[in-house]
Amino acid sequence: MEAQAQALLERQALSEADEEVVTDVYLTNMISEEEREELKAELDKLKDEIATLRQVLAAKEKHLVEIKQKLGINLMNELKQNFSKSWHDVQTTTAYKKTQETLSQAGQKATAAISNVGTVISKKFGDMRNSPTFKSFEEKVETTVTSLKTKVGGTIHSGGCFEDVLSSAAHASAESSVVSARLPETEEELQC
Known part of the structure; x- marks a missing residue:
């Protein structure tokens, strides 16, 4: 019978509820009742601290918005500043610099080619006029x-x-x- 139960467990994946039961059984066997109570108390304390931190954060964000309004800083100004900073960061990357150099060289070559075409056309017009x-x-x-x-x-x-x-x-x-x-x-x- 035990072999059949073992085979059944191997074939089916444990659900979340099953995993929690197994973990509870495992932890219950590993820790004493006193340690368990201490951990529960610490858990409650952490939950309270998190709630307090969320309240403090919300108050600070509200204060931040008030200061920005007094200074005349609006969303558009912030977006412009962020864009300017991001653009500056992009311009300082090596990939941007290499691309800029490549495009500059391509522009110089295109200018030279257009100049040569202009010279050829002028010569042809001169020949035609004569x-x-x-x-x-x-x-x-x-x-x-x-x-x-x-x-x-x-x-x-x-x-x-x-x-x-x-x-x-x-x-x-x-x-x-x-x-x-x-x-x-x-x-x-x-x-x-």
Whole structure:
């Protein structure tokens, strides 16, 4: 029978209640009744001390809140201070410093690459401007500007650069629109 009980105990886990009974039986056999009473008294004393400490802590927290209110310290200020401190702590870590160095190097390399691309594009525009097709287009624009100036009555500057020609064309176009947008002077013009 005892072998069967032992086999049953081995197969089933003890529940919490069973563990407490086993512990009580074990402790009862190990300590005397006098020691047991002393431990119970000490337990009650600890419970009372914990309750007192909780009351003291609650009073201190209330006093802390009152002082903060008098000083004008609110939750937002505290959050800002905590964030600033945390950010400072992050910036002083080695991982942050290494990441910052890596990003700085990557930025320098990207700047150099963009500069090289800009140089290549400028060179290509220079080559395009010196191409026969562009020269032909420039001459056509100059001819058109000259004819516009002649029609408007402006002065003609020969041998100007392309930018001067475009500027003159814009000026001539502006003068032309001013002339066509004048106000009517006679009653007949007003009736039309």
